[in-house]
Amino acid sequence: MSEAVRDTQELGEKIVRVLKTIYDPEIPVDIYELGLIYDVFVNEDNDVKILMTLTSPNCPVAESLPVEVEEKVKSLDMVNGAQVEITFDPPWTQDLMSEEAKLELGLL
Template structure:
């Protein structure tokens, strides 16, 4: 698999991540800055490193599972692993400009 093909699959994964919303904030998890890394292996396994807005987030159990299920729906993808980290902790500075505009921070 070429780097371009792997990158194209990574972009499809990001497109899927943009359809998942934090239930308390009307912005998708990608624009919120909750996704730290998306890695596509040569075997088309996906590893996503993400965080939550807080360790006590009400969707701490369900959101990573939703990410896993939706990313698994991408045709080319084999396995999906979602790892949650709080290092570094999420802050609103991690949001995209689009998210900040949407939430009135700009």
């Protein structure tokens, strides 16, 4: 495995750890386990793009949550820049939640 690939994997893992520190204020589960993060892209310049959704288009944190995600990811040493893109395609459903999140919320 090349050093660049290893670095990108390591950065991806760090990004996931940061995402797991961000919580939806209405649900006591982090946004990663909730299934709000659809994809994380890292290019060779360590620019990060995160494709995420919200539990609903009317989510009360629609303005602040993407900013929090962007700022926390940008704060990582290895990250050059970060951009968050919100999508509602596909729309979020409880099926996107991890088993851990479903257990935490009593859905299992």
